[in-house]
Amino acid sequence: MPTVKVDGQEIEVPAGATVLQACELAGKEIPRFCYHERLSIAGNCRMCLVEVKPGPPKPQASCALPATDGQEIRTDSEMVKKAREGVMEFLLINHPLDCPICDQGGECDLQDQSVAYGRGGSRYDENKRAVTEKYMGPLIKTTMTRCIHCTRCVRFSEEIAGVDEIGALYRGENMQITTYLEHAVKHELSANVIDLCPVGALTSRPYAFEARPWELKKTLGIDVMDALGANIRIDSRGREVMRALPRLNDDVNEEWLADKSRYAVDGLTRRRLDKVWIRQTSGENRGKLEAATWDDAFKKIKAAKPGKDIAAVYGDLLDCETMFAAKALLGAMGSTLIEGRQSGMTYDTSNLAAVNFNTTLAGIENADAVLIVGSQIRHEAPLLNVRLRKAVKRGAKVFVVGPEWETTYPATFLGNDLGVLNSLSSDVTDAMSKAERPAIILGGAALGRGALGKALALAGEWNVVREGWNGFNSLHFSASRMGGLMLGLAQAGGMADLIAAKPKVLLALGSDEVDFTKFPDTLKVFIGHHGDKGAHAADVILPAAAYTEKSGTYVNIEGRVQRSEKAVFAPGDAREDWTILRALADALGVTVGFDTFEQLRAAMFADTPALANEGLADFGMALPAGGGDASGEIAAYPVADYYLTNAICRASPTMQRCSAELLHGQDFAEAAE
Amino acid sequence: MADRYIEPETPELRARWGGFAFTPASDAKARDAISHYPEGRQKSAVMALLDIAQRQVGEETATQGWLPIPVMEYVASYLDMPIIRVVEVATFYTMYNLVPVGKFHVQVCGTTPCMLRGSDDIMETCKKRGMAKGHTTADGMWTLTEVECMGNCSSAPMVQINDDNFEDLTSERLDAVLDSLAAGGSPKAGTQEPGRHTVEPSGGPTSLKQMVDANHDYRDEW
Secondary structure, three states: OOEEEEOOEEEEOOOOOEHHHHHHHOOOOOOOOOOOOOOOOOOOOOOOEEEEEOOOOOOEEHHHOEOOOOOEEEOOOHHHHHHHHHHHHHHHHOOOOOHHHOOOOOOOHHHHHHHHHOOOOOOOOOOOOOOOOOOOOOOEEEOHHHOOOOOHHHHHHHHHHOOOOEEEEOOHHHOEEEEHHHOOOOOOOOOHHHHHOOOOOEEEOOOOOOOOHHHOEEEEEEOOOOOOOOEEEEEEEOOEEEEEEEOOEOOOOEOOOOHHHHHHHHHHHOOEOOOEEEEOOOOOOOOOEEEEOHHHHHHHHHHOOOOOOEEEEEOOOOOHHHHHHHHHHHHHHOOOOEEOOOOOOOOOOOOHHHHOEOOOOOHHHHOOEEEEEOOOHHHHOHHHHHHHHHHHHOOOEEEEEOOOOOOOOOOEEOOOEHHHHHHOOHHHHHHHHHOOOEEEEEOHHHHOOOOHHHHHHHHHHHOOEEOOEEOEEEOOOOOOHHHHHHOOOOOOOOHHHHHHHOOOEEEEEOOOOOOHHHOOOOEEEEEEOEOOHHHHHOOEEEEEOOOOOOOEEEEOOOOEEEEEOOOOOOOOOOEOHHHHHHHHHHHHOOOOOOOOHHHHHHHHHHHOHHHHOOEEOOOOOOOOOOOOOOOOEOOOOOOOOOOOOOHHHHHOHHHHHHHHHHHOOOOOOOOOO | OOOOOOOOOOHHHHHHHOOOOOOHHHHHHHHHHHHOOOOOOHHHHHHHHHHHHHHHHHHHHOOOOOOOHHHHHHHHHHOOOOHHHHHHHHHHOOOOOOOOOOOEEEEEEOOHHHHHOOHHHHHHHHHHOOOOEOOEOOOOOEEEEEEOOOOOHHHOOOEEEOOEEEEOOOHHHHHHHHHHHHOOOOOOOEEOOOOOOOOOOOOOOOOOHHHOOOOOOOHHHO
């Protein structure tokens, strides 16, 4: 542990720390553009210059200089001040004075640091460099004249995303950041370069010229586009969500966010259900939906006289509070028929440890052998793929059962047939049984084909649960899944049990993936926020709130309980889901035991105490024994189109364009101007 | 430095170069270059391979050669590396031509020592023969580029034509070289100063004279 002196203050720094990190530990702010904690060190912006003794009598780039014992570092000397002013002046030589028309304005590192460390004016009166526009796809807007060549975007796509698409062409003053032949950037984390860009060279295309950062109300939320529960900041202006940005959480999303989570928010203002609708059963408009009042709708539901013949199916984006309110309502009616696995999966949920991501997202980085069964990780959990890539960089071996997909790390594909699990080759069994920290990841394609038993048997065989390590993981991609399972909302036979029960009333809580034709004589009540597949099949539509419009509790794949806050109000007549269920209870003449959100939460915590504490829920280390053989061909993964997986994305023009352009190869490249 | 740009990818370009593959001779050279690096580090040979590819294109087109996009893609797949990394290298170094060049690629050094020794005249001489900076003449013979220092300052001014340097130039001497090349000859490379071998001081040594024949200890004289 070297001891260094920063501005006269003596501190001890961890071995291997850089001078910049030492200064930060001492509480000194070091300006920087190219340095980023999660990327490799480039040392090309020169903004972090400090004075270091012993050493040459000139300022040194602190980001690339190791801290060694006895160093005397000065960040406040005249030399450092002049050096920073000089570097700033150089950086600004070719940087246009675009701030008034630049989307980065107000949250721009260059702007902030030139105010703090610049000299106030330039002595440069030659022509500035101009760079032709580059096309980087539907999400990233480029203004490359503003680029200061920090290469953060290049390093991100190479090191974190693992997709080498962005590069720096030419040299010196002519250096240009571009993609190969200006093709669109085609991976699910591409928009993170927008956050990384310290200037306004890469900005958000859908958000271009929409708002200034100081106009936005920032609300802390949880993302529901996949089951990872990425921590987001919802930026809203008035009643509209303008954008979603990642929040720092090293246990979940580090500081990255998948493109879908970031850009599906423009779907929140489109195709919304903002009125009550009832499907006419007689008259000339028979079969058509007509606007109605809440009273009419409740009367119609009451007229169906459900009694205990009521069932509910919950969608992928729901919070625990809504699911619990539904559970309470059905309980009061005398029914327990709630299910959320809309596609009909029936895996055993009696032991939650078997359907949880036990290794945790941060923990999977330490795995040294990983067997992925039936999961296209890049589409089902893009941020998990980043973690797996880190594990592989540390030497992990990865095997995949299922159709081939483009991994961003070396992986061995073992074939499409789940039967391969019954007789794994010695390569795989050797790697897994000899590994110190082996992990199995079971995706939706495997869970849906009954491979859970076999996977558990393999887990027992390889002893993946051991002292300090639990390597058994199920990977869901519905944000509501773990919460629903914790609340006990699953039937042994899955959706088939609901269909067999022939309920008089079916509450469809934002569930768009159910085959409603299986419920021909049931009054289908859709409580949701988007006019999508569920609403098309419904007899009564009650408009509800989307994830940004209600406070809620979400549990991610690793059993992490997180709370999201309400950012904006739901549009029109739409109400928060729990209030609708509460009013429905009145209409049906039952009591559910809560009148306010606080009471609802208290009741939920009493019902499922694990939801009361934020953080990882404890499901225990004991896995069921499992057994049996796996069989079945995985013809395709459940996520057919990454950009269009739920009602919000399907309503989002940005996601529609991404799907058309990036997945289906439609040509949108702009004509040269 | 002249503005460099990548020859745009067109269907014609793809049709002409899409089927590019190393000849057995180039392939042997490429394998040799890769063998200089440890297993799994084959990417390190990218510069050598780009040169080999450029020379092969040169042979096929009877010019110095250049690197069409499909050829860069071939090199990338040969080394199993992302294409953007290959393009980065090719665009960084000026000795890789990104656009087609003529039979003779005349690179005139215009950096300070050459400029002081008359590179402006050299440039003028080239222009008088119909060459234009950054362009190839209509007959496909000459491409003129102005380049930065080639490291021949002690025999300035100089031009580099394909693989040879011609130094100690004057307008007349350059004309003679170019005439000879145009006529299919192979003029003597290196210095054009009569009586001069390489870059030794013209008119004999002016310092360290006692070192010419044998080692000499100057320390007593300090």
